[in-house]
Amino acid sequence: MLSNIVSSQIETHRRFGGVVPEIASRKHVESITLIVQEALTEAGVSRRDIDAVAVTQGPGLIGALLVGVVAAKSLALALDVPLIGTHHIAGHIYANRLIGDIVYPALALVVSGGHTELVLLPEEGVFRIVGRTRDDAVGEAYDKVARALSFPYPGGPHVDKLAQQSEEEIVLPRAWLEEGSYDFSFSGLKSAVLAEINRSKMKGLDPDFAALARGFQNSVVDVVTTKAMKAAAEFGARQLLLCGGVAANRGIRERLAARCEEAGLPMLVPPMSLCSDNAAMIGAAAELKWRRGQFSSLDLAAAAQVSLEEWSV
Amino acid sequence: MTNGNKRTAGDHPLMLCFDTSTAVLAAAVCRGAEVLASRHSHAERNHAVRIVSDLKALLEEAGGEEIDGIAVGRGPGSYTGVRIGVSAAKTLAWAWDKPLVGLSSLETLAMAAGPYLRGDKQATETAAFATRHAERPVWVVPIMDARRGQVYGARFGTTDGSVWHRLDEDAIRLIGEWGPSLAACAGEAGALLVFVGEIGPHAAALEALVGAVALPLAIDAGEMGRLAAARLAIGLVDDVHGFAPNYTQLTEAETKLGDGARTEGQA
Numbered sequence: 001m002l003s004n005i006v007s008s009q010i011e012t013h014r015r016f017g018g019v020v021p022e023i024a025s026r027k028h029v030e031s032i033t034l035i036v037q038e039a040l041t042e043a044g045v046s047r048r049d050i051d052a053v054a055v056t057q058g059p060g061l062i063g064a065l066l067v068g069v070v071a072a073k074s075l076a077l078a079l080d081v082p083l084i085g086t087h088h089i090a091g092h093i094y095a096n097r098l099i100g101d102i103v104y105p106a107l108a109l110v111v112s113g114g115h116t117e118l119v120l121l122p123e124e125g126v127f128r129i130v131g132r133t134r135d136d137a138v139g140e141a142y143d144k145v146a147r148a149l150s151f152p153y154p155g156g157p158h159v160d161k162l163a164q165q166s167e168e169e170i171v172l173p174r175a176w177l178e179e180g181s182y183d184f185s186f187s188g189l190k191s192a193v194l195a196e197i198n199r200s201k202m203k204g205l206d207p208d209f210a211a212l213a214r215g216f217q218n219s220v221v222d223v224v225t226t227k228a229m230k231a232a233a234e235f236g237a238r239q240l241l242l243c244g245g246v247a248a249n250r251g252i253r254e255r256l257a258a259r260c261e262e263a264g265l266p267m268l269v270p271p272m273s274l275c276s277d278n279a280a281m282i283g284a285a286a287e288l289k290w291r292r293g294q295f296s297s298l299d300l301a302a303a304a305q306v307s308l309e310e311w312s313v
Numbered sequence: 314m315t316n317g318n319k320r321t322a323g324d325h326p327l328m329l330c331f332d333t334s335t336a337v338l339a340a341a342v343c344r345g346a347e348v349l350a351s352r353h354s355h356a357e358r359n360h361a362v363r364i365v366s367d368l369k370a371l372l373e374e375a376g377g378e379e380i381d382g383i384a385v386g387r388g389p390g391s392y393t394g395v396r397i398g399v400s401a402a403k404t405l406a407w408a409w410d411k412p413l414v415g416l417s418s419l420e421t422l423a424m425a426a427g428p429y430l431r432g433d434k435q436a437t438e439t440a441a442f443a444t445r446h447a448e449r450p451v452w453v454v455p456i457m458d459a460r461r462g463q464v465y466g467a468r469f470g471t472t473d474g475s476v477w478h479r480l481d482e483d484a485i486r487l488i489g490e491w492g493p494s495l496a497a498c499a500g501e502a503g504a505l506l507v508f509v510g511e512i513g514p515h516a517a518a519l520e521a522l523v524g525a526v527a528l529p530l531a532i533d534a535g536e537m538g539r540l541a542a543a544r545l546a547i548g549l550v551d552d553v554h555g556f557a558p559n560y561t562q563l564t565e566a567e568t569k570l571g572d573g574a575r576t577e578g579q580a
């Protein structure tokens with residue numbers, strides 16, 4: 001990794017209490033060439049040194065993806081180099097490759113604002129989804145609960161911090177789903193938090209936000225880590241890869257690390273800069289295809305939904 | 314130029330021109346008014362898929378020579394559409410290190426009337442055009458549907474279809490109000506009023522305008538070449554990094570935020 005430039009729009013979207021897709025797309029068009037220029041400058045390379053262009057094909061916000069895909073295709077045409085359409089989740093998983101060697105079979109726990117997935121990698125570049133959320137992603141649940149607890153957007157980290165500080169806990173239900181399932185569901189938990197807040201207000205009491213944050217966090221952490229450990233054992237994983245923007249969450253990170261240590265299972269987790277959305281991770285995943293000569297055509301289409309399994313090498 | 318083609322100082326630059334703001338993906342390689350290759354395809358939802366391979370094919374068709382500049386329609390029009398064109402244009406201009414000429418998509422749409430006014434092409438409404446030989450000025454009003462009775466529109470004046478001047482800025486307007494006021498002004502000025510572009514959704518409103526002509530013409534990338542060469546010649550080029558679409562409208566979220574701020578301000 002020679003450079004990894006991220007232009008965050010958090011400050012812009014904070015004013016709207018969440019990401020506004022149209023504004024996100026507008027900002028991307030405004031900054032695209034400048035960011036690419038910065039990436040080259042920081043890496044100390046020129047346009048002519050580029051051997052291939054990698055871009056996120058999906059999943060994501062279609063309007064935002066379109067800007068990246070069109071720019072990447074234009075760059076590939078202009079520089080006459082191959083194009084590699086890349087899966088966003090493969091990027092999150094292979095961010096781990098930037099900090100260490102991956103040992104297969106590996107199990108990845110992907111937790112972010114848009115995703116909660118357990119992905120088995122039987123071998124390099126091969127992805128098998130063994131569990132996924134049926135409603136909200138972990139990060140989404142954190143942000144929704146944060147709003148209920150009156151934190152500004154993006155509130156997930158505030159809930160994590162409050163939960164760490166709290167001595168008290170209001171115990172909330174765990175959504176284990178049916179026996180043997182590695183899927184997740186967090187919408188019921190979010191509703192339970194809202195119901196607790198209402199119950200307190202009906203009684204004329206101030207809701208104990210700290211105890212609620214801790215109860216919410218413990219429920220999430222318990223379900224996520226238990227399912228990850230079970231899946232790792234069932235599929236004979238030799239390594240656990242934690243990734244995605246919510247991997248920065250201390251609750252999840254610390255409990256998973258402790259459970260992996262108990263089980264003697266090595267765990268990899270990238271530093272924060274490589275957990276949140278970034279371009280180096282897209283490069284790391286694209287490298288899988290580059291080594292195999294698997295390139296995309298200039299007719300590559302951005303897509304809000306793309307199958308990770310089908311993206312396998 | 315490094316590829317050895319014989320070029321004299323008086324030659325027009327070789328321009329890659331395209332616009333994706335409407336349902337038509339319009340692209341051409343032009344040397345001044347000469348169109349070396351062009352493509353026009355109707356596939357709104359596929360602009361992002363096809364744009365780059367279309368441009369590649371076009372460049373090959375035009376002889377594979379190194380181009381001297383890029384011209385693109387920067388809107389208004391479909392938000393997604395203009396982003397596709399602008400993103401491609403910025404990236405190509407940056408990667409090739411060539412000048413970028415941003416054109417109004419409405420202006421390029423108005424230019425589509427050029428060949429008819431110059432007599433290069435025949436419109437079915439030739440009777441209406443015959444009247445312009447009496448040295449009547451022509452007002453060309455390009456319109457794109459913006460839903461709910463609105464259009465993105467502008468107004469350009471010409472007499473011969475070669476020299477144009479802008480009379481109204483690009484903006485979103487209610488056709489039911491703007492149409493009649495344009496017709497009244499044209500009547501007073503003795504100008505022939507010609508609407509071009511997405512006529513269909515507003516046919517009823519336009520038919521009600523006495524003396525106006527409506528031509529359902531689409532953007533012609535070949536006509537962009539003349540405009541682009543003229544702008545490039547006088548150094549009217551855009552800063553590649555700062556280049557952005559002209560949407561003529563804030564997003565809904567921004568409008569609401571603005572309304573909120575105003576309401577609070579009044580309280």
Ligand SMILES: [Zn+2]
Pocket residue numbers: 088092112244245276277
């Ligand atoms: Zn992500």
